Amino acid sequence: MSVSELWVCSEAASCYNSMDFNSTNCTSSDQFLLNPDFYVILPVFYSVICAVGLTGNTAVIYVILKAPKMKTVTNLFILNLAIADDLFTLVLPINIAEHLLQYWPFGEVLCKIILSIDHYNIFSSIYFLTVMSVDRYLVVLATVRSKRTPFRTYRAARIISLCVWVLVILIVLPFTVFAGVYINPDDTERKSCVLSFPSPESLWFKASRIYTLLLGFAIPVSTICLLYAIMLYRLRNMRLNSNAKALDKAKKKVTVMVFIVLAVFLFCWTPFHLSTIVALTTDLRTTPFLIGISYFITSLSYANSCLNPFLYAFLDDSFRKAFKKMLECRPA
Known part of the structure; x- marks a missing residue:
């Protein structure tokens, strides 16, 4: 199960406490099962x-590496x-298989790998966007x-990326x-790939959510907003006080x-982090509607992984030209 599915247990069940989605305390509850078609549509x-993201991002990687x-x-x-x-898109098929099977059949090691990569997706994207924002601020x-x-050199950028x-x-x-x-004691065949916290699990779960919220959203986003605010302020003052253009x-x-x-x-990730705040500050009853919302939030965050290549193609002329050049068939 993906850890991004904050509000859902692997078998779409309720937990002993509304704060403990994704904990090892999830137990089966038929009253919360959704329409069977839902487990096919998702x-x-x-x-x-997966298909769009893998194709698009691979194209971006190929173009940047091959075009001088x-x-x-x-x-x-x-x-x-x-x-x-x-x-992230490379391991998404394993999450898809788990949804279809409605249990985790892949073992402990792969569970750790998949949940780790899922978390890499949460943190790496926002940190590279923060670095890009710092870079833009320095350029402006x-x-x-x-x-x-x-x-500001290519070598320095490689060190920063590392x-x-x-x-x-x-x-x-x-x-x-x-x-x-996690093996369900009521049904040993129903295994789930989850974060298994020690006792008291509720406290550990809250700590992990706060940890993710602060390091994966609040701190980097606040930094980015501050940088852009200063950037816009300086550009505004320059337009008022000078005839020179701030940027070519x-x-x-x-x-x-x-x-x-x-x-x-x-746009894609804010609902996920807002859901964390809701989960930490309220005691909502688990319902099919709430489970549906959680899957929608998860899908929205996943969709971000396949949108960026389209943005580069529409907004970056050099990328578009380089990609077209790569597609040209030249005789040997």
């Missing part, structure tokens, strides 16, 4: 996300973002002051440790693209 939707003109600092961060999305600031950025991956691995490590296969056409396009990619990410 894997189909996930399959579309695409080797820029911003594109290197985009490359890492595409790798993170590709990594340097342009406003008519200065160069000698430290540091981001190391940071994400360290952040996700606790989830890897607690990931495991190419830099404007890249900045707008990064902003739109960020906006789409927030």
Whole structure:
């Protein structure tokens, strides 16, 4: 089961406590089972996300690695973002299989791998978007002051990207440790891949949600919002006080693209993090409607992994031209 499904147990069941979705205390409850068609429609939707995301992100990776003109600092961060999305879509078929089977048949090791990659998807995307926002801020600031950025090199971007991956691995490590296969005592054949916290489980569950909310959303998003606020303020002042243009056409396009990619990410992931706040502050009764909402929120966050390639294609002329050039058939 994907850990992004915050409000749902693996067999769409209620838990002993409304705060303990994804805990080892999930027990079967037929009254919360959804329409059987739902368990077919959802894997189909996930399959579309997987196919589109894998194709699109692989194309982005191929173009950036093969086209010499695409080797820029911003594109290197985009490359890492595409790798993170590709990594997630590669393991999505296992989540699809679990939905169809309605139990976890793949063992303990694969459970830890899948839940870890699912968490990589939560943290890596927002951290690379934060780095891209910092990069845009430095470029805009340097342009406003008519200065160069000698430290902004491709080599420095590679080092920063490596540091981001190391940071994400360290952040996700606790989830890897607690990931495991839970066997329902009432039905030993029904296994679930969940986060198995020690006692008191309710407290550990709340701590894990707060941990994810702060490190995976609140802190990086606040940083991004502050950077863009300062950036817009400086550009506004420059328009008022100078006839010089703050950014040339190419830099404007890249900045707008990064902003739109960020906006789409927030649109897809904000409901997930808001659901965390709701789960931590309220005591909602588990109902089929609530379970349906949780799956919708999960699907929306998954969809973000296949949207970015389309944004690059529509917003980045250099990417579009490089991709078309790669598709050209040349005689040997």
